[in-house]
Amino acid sequence: MTTAIGVCTIAVEVLQYFKILELLGLGSSSLARTVIGTTFSWEDLVAYRLGI
Numbered sequence: 001m002t003t004a005i006g007v008c009t010i011a012v013e014v015l016q017y018f019k020i021l022e023l024l025g026l027g028s029s030s031l032a033r034t035v036i037g038t039t040f041s042w043e044d045l046v047a048y049r050l051g052i
Contacts, residue, residue: 006048012036015036016036016037021036
């Protein structure tokens with residue numbers, strides 16, 4: 001279970017890195033921006049790793 005959560009959180013960060021919302025045309029959707037997030041951060045990946 002922990003591995004699955006880790007993979008999902010890292011996948012979200014990778015999607016943010018590639019600006020998936022803009023690629024899909026969802027940049028103006030507040031729901032999509034809330035679910036996926038808008039900015040990539042290396043610090044988030046470190047925090048996820050420490051938390052897992």
